Amino acid sequence: MLPTDIKDPGYFHKVVDCQWACPAHTPVPEYIRLISAGRYADAYMVNWKSNVFPGILGRTCDRPCEPACRRGRVEEQPVAICRLKRVAADYKGDVSDRMPSPAATKNGKRVALVGAGPASLTVARDLAPLGYELTLFDEGQKGGGMVRTQIPKFRLPEEVIDEEVGYVLGLGVETRFGARVNSLKSLLDDGYDAVFIGTGAPRGRDLDLPGRKEAAANIHLGIDWLSSVSFGHITSIGKRVIVLGGGNTAMDCCRSARRMGGTDVKVVVRSGFKEMKASPWEKEDAMHEDIPILNFLVPKEFTHENNRLTGVVFETVHAVYDDKGRRQLVNNGEPDVHMPCDDVLVAVGQENAFPWIERDIGIAFDRWGMPVVDETTHRSTNEKVFFGGDAAFGPKNIIWAVAHGHQAAISIDRLCQGGAIDDRPPPGVQLISQKMGIHEWIYDNEVSNDHRFAVPHAEKTAALANIKTEVELGFDLGQALAEAQRCLNCDVQTVFSAPACIECDACVDICPEDCITFTADGEEADLRGRLNAPARNLSQDLYIADGLKTGRVMVKDEDVCLHCGMCAERCPTGAWDMQRFLFDMAQAGTACSKS
Amino acid sequence: MSFLPKPKLHHPGLLPNALGYTRRDYEGAISTLCAGCGHDSISAAIVHACFQMDLPPHRIAKLSGIGCSSKTPTYFLGSSHGFNSVHGRMPSVLTGANLANRDLIYLGVSGDGDSASIGLGQFAHSMRRGVNMVYIVENNGVYGLTKGQFSATADKGAKSKRGVANNDEAIDLVSMAIQLGASFVGRSFSGDKAQLVPLIQAALAHPGAAFIDCISPCVTFNNHQGSTKSFDYVREHNEAVNMLDVITGRDEITVDYAPGAVEIVEQHDGSLLRLRKLAGDYDVSSRAEALGFLQHHHAKGEIVTGLLYRDPEPEEMHSYLKTTATPLNELTEATLCPGSAALERLNASLR
Numbered sequence: 001m002l003p004t005d006i007k008d009p010g011y012f013h014k015v016v017d018c019q020w021a022c023p024a025h026t027p028v029p030e031y032i033r034l035i036s037a038g039r040y041a042d043a044y045m046v047n048w049k050s051n052v053f054p055g056i057l058g059r060t061c062d063r064p065c066e067p068a069c070r071r072g073r074v075e076e077q078p079v080a081i082c083r084l085k086r087v088a089a090d091y092k093g094d095v096s097d098r099m100p101s102p103a104a105t106k107n108g109k110r111v112a113l114v115g116a117g118p119a120s121l122t123v124a125r126d127l128a129p130l131g132y133e134l135t136l137f138d139e140g141q142k143g144g145g146m147v148r149t150q151i152p153k154f155r156l157p158e159e160v161i162d163e164e165v166g167y168v169l170g171l172g173v174e175t176r177f178g179a180r181v182n183s184l185k186s187l188l189d190d191g192y193d194a195v196f197i198g199t200g201a202p203r204g205r206d207l208d209l210p211g212r213k214e215a216a217a218n219i220h221l222g223i224d225w226l227s228s229v230s231f232g233h234i235t236s237i238g239k240r241v242i243v244l245g246g247g248n249t250a251m252d253c254c255r256s257a258r259r260m261g262g263t264d265v266k267v268v269v270r271s272g273f274k275e276m277k278a279s280p281w282e283k284e285d286a287m288h289e290d291i292p293i294l295n296f297l298v299p300k301e302f303t304h305e306n307n308r309l310t311g312v313v314f315e316t317v318h319a320v321y322d323d324k325g326r327r328q329l330v331n332n333g334e335p336d337v338h339m340p341c342d343d344v345l346v347a348v349g350q351e352n353a354f355p356w357i358e359r360d361i362g363i364a365f366d367r368w369g370m371p372v373v374d375e376t377t378h379r380s381t382n383e384k385v386f387f388g389g390d391a392a393f394g395p396k397n398i399i400w401a402v403a404h405g406h407q408a409a410i411s412i413d414r415l416c417q418g419g420a421i422d423d424r425p426p427p428g429v430q431l432i433s434q435k436m437g438i439h440e441w442i443y444d445n446e447v448s449n450d451h452r453f454a455v456p457h458a459e460k461t462a463a464l465a466n467i468k469t470e471v472e473l474g475f476d477l478g479q480a481l482a483e484a485q486r487c488l489n490c491d492v493q494t495v496f497s498a499p500a501c502i503e504c505d506a507c508v509d510i511c512p513e514d515c516i517t518f519t520a521d522g523e524e525a526d527l528r529g530r531l532n533a534p535a536r537n538l539s540q541d542l543y544i545a546d547g548l549k550t551g552r553v554m555v556k557d558e559d560v561c562l563h564c565g566m567c568a569e570r571c572p573t574g575a576w577d578m579q580r581f582l583f584d585m586a587q588a589g590t591a592c593s594k595s
Numbered sequence: 596m597s598f599l600p601k602p603k604l605h606h607p608g609l610l611p612n613a614l615g616y617t618r619r620d621y622e623g624a625i626s627t628l629c630a631g632c633g634h635d636s637i638s639a640a641i642v643h644a645c646f647q648m649d650l651p652p653h654r655i656a657k658l659s660g661i662g663c664s665s666k667t668p669t670y671f672l673g674s675s676h677g678f679n680s681v682h683g684r685m686p687s688v689l690t691g692a693n694l695a696n697r698d699l700i701y702l703g704v705s706g707d708g709d710s711a712s713i714g715l716g717q718f719a720h721s722m723r724r725g726v727n728m729v730y731i732v733e734n735n736g737v738y739g740l741t742k743g744q745f746s747a748t749a750d751k752g753a754k755s756k757r758g759v760a761n762n763d764e765a766i767d768l769v770s771m772a773i774q775l776g777a778s779f780v781g782r783s784f785s786g787d788k789a790q791l792v793p794l795i796q797a798a799l800a801h802p803g804a805a806f807i808d809c810i811s812p813c814v815t816f817n818n819h820q821g822s823t824k825s826f827d828y829v830r831e832h833n834e835a836v837n838m839l840d841v842i843t844g845r846d847e848i849t850v851d852y853a854p855g856a857v858e859i860v861e862q863h864d865g866s867l868l869r870l871r872k873l874a875g876d877y878d879v880s881s882r883a884e885a886l887g888f889l890q891h892h893h894a895k896g897e898i899v900t901g902l903l904y905r906d907p908e909p910e911e912m913h914s915y916l917k918t919t920a921t922p923l924n925e926l927t928e929a930t931l932c933p934g935s936a937a938l939e940r941l942n943a944s945l946r
Contacts, residue, residue, distance in 0.1 A: 034832050071686075074604045392879060439630075502631070503785065503826060505639070505788065506631045508639075510597075510601065512602045514609070534608065549827065549830075562602055570597065572632075572815075
């Protein structure tokens, strides 16, 4: 096998599973160490630089980092990364003096941002300190987009949104709230140097079934209903509520319905429980509030009497997979089920809609009505128009919108400054030895044996009584510090130097996870099978080094390494060293953070 | 030394043995020896061997004397019986323990100072008596605890870390053990677990005095140019006479070597030893041949390793002494102390 090129920033980046999995590549272990050190404001700023909304994401992120977390492979549960982010936000104190100041002089370039959601706000955060004149359009009265309108307040309090949206708007962004953009053409005619479209996926998909029209008064589109609840336009719902759909919006709908007077609320889903799109923890939270989730039921008809909804008829099905793994839902042959109810919330997906974009201004759309957008640069087929967030590639989640915003900001900056936008700036990379004493390291290398701590919740009756009562209370400091200790510091890399190695086997003997093997070279598949512990997780790399005196190779399986530093502590010649790898995603300009 | 214990988390694919223990259950406290010490590799080899043989940790007694090597029983088999004895006196403490309870598995761990200098007499007589044990000498040729003076096993002409040559002839413990009546004698190298682990397993299964001389480089005082016990020197001059596999009942016996190159011998506990011969027609059952071979290759500056001698019909101390098959702690007081009438009869029979 070819020796590993550790100079390639991608190699060690991939070892930091959480950061690699995060769309915005937030340096997770770095901020968790800062929390351990009691430096909450510093931890917040590391987050803020990378993901702009630590307080919001610390409550609502889809957390792609957690399923990726190495801790989940060496024991039962990953580190509660998302809730530690909230800890940084909860305990940071006043960080206003750490925020960048509005640009002293403007650079003369004007950028329009359509939609005030997380994608547009990220573009604004990255570009405002560089001197861009930014105009932010949104039909709502405040910034935040779906974060404000669709996420229930019992998950995300209004003050958190106000604070973090405020940090961005405080950088000098002209806002046009209450102003719906009805024509992209006229916006372009206004002479903007670039236009960023972050309008989200605003239309809930409807279910056109028999009885839909007749019973319309009691059938609501989930996301519209959520925003009406959010703005206080709706304050009650029937006692018996059926929520159709298995995504996170369905979970927000059913839990909101429980707080609006619904006593018999259930979620009915076409697919099986496991295949549901909702995050496992959101399903758990719903079930904890006495909401059953019923699976393999396909809605067929809304029943009604005198134009009043009486229930929903479902066909019972099971899943059949063809040889290509495609799923088909097949009727069980059992009689249909009729579930009586007073209201139905339809949360079966979202559709994009761009009626305000003229089709003759050089923006190509695909056959699903989505704009053709470059996945790296986020540029559409019109060189001045960029898309990000759910508007670009369909519904994803907040952290993806932030990642899109950063990339689009780089593109817009390059476009306005006359660079080639395909030429992307490289990440900032540092690799620094953590050696402090003979067997002492700058990082805390002791591995905690604690299991994952659960975030305390508000008492159920109190939580259900008021839709604005936040359910999750967040970790207290004791729990936070103990949970932070569970982090394995995967960014502190095991760096091997073959010329220094005397092949004494000390590292092999001490490694608690049997990661290290000295053996004859071979092809990867062969090597993986004959290591001290076979390396069966193909998504994790083997670290290979040659140049040893015996002609063997050193093979380290990165999969379950605890980054405990024992190999380096037991190495007599310093052939192993623990080095902190800091991977900083490039952002537009350099002035977006003082820290 | 490390200040932290080895993390408890282990590889998710770590399998238990027939007793339900994982290999990690056979470990001890974290080593306080110098980083890279060969002794730690021997400890790891002992852990591997006991785990693979499904030995119940509480049926093993590990005994040692004084020195770096004699510290190591703390670092393996944390759930076994242990006795850290006086300098050079491990063999007699072990002999006594064995006399009292022959059901335990005895593992004596010593070093070149403990066995070839202060304890040379004890070493010799425990071999002569055929005490049923595994006696491992972790041989690094220097006194590591007192800053690296030559020990009695240092080769003549070998250079110290400061460049001073050793004038004294080396004691070859392997040759002595063969001469003195050990019924299983091997030599290995801490840097070669593929050879060492099966050798320890075979020795543990051997009913009689089993001796292993394991060259174990001292990274601090004896791993330099001019040393004959450094990693590099031993690797360059290692002349293995055979490779050993221990086949327990669970493993399938497959012979995929050229005919004549493999010898399969059955041990007393039913396990099989598969010897892959590397050096011509070396016969492991001949004392005379072993001694000649050792002399011959020593003169060429080679270090002979592998299973060097194995008595096909080993006997041990208890059979010579005709002692009771039951451990003393399982005998009743009446049996152990039959009373004054029995003493009278015994005395009368001797008059």
